[in-house]
Amino acid sequence: MTKSLLFVGESSSAVDLGAVTHGYGNNFRAYDKRNGQVLTSLSLPAGTTAGPMTYAVDGKQYVIVTVGGKGGDPQWIALGL
Secondary structure, X not given: OOOOEXXXXXXXXXXXXXXXXXXXXXXXXEEEOOOOOEEEEEEOOOOEOOOOEEEXXXXXXXXXXXXXXXOOOOEEEEEEX
C-alpha cells in the first residue's frame, strides 16, 4: 500500500486451499484508494505467495511481490511506479 494505491495479487497453487474450487490466477492489480477503481492489472508468471512490499531508491518507488506455485520456481518481481 502506498499513500494513494492498494496492491492485490491472486493466490498461487503453492498453498493447498482444500475445498476451495476456483482456479488459481496470476493477476496483480493496483487500485485507487480514493474510489476503488482498478488502475492497472498485470498477468504475472505465477500467483502471489505473499503480500507486496514497497521501497524507494534514489527517489523512485517500486513494489516487489513474490510469486510461485507447484512445479515452478519462486521468484521476486519488482515493478516501478
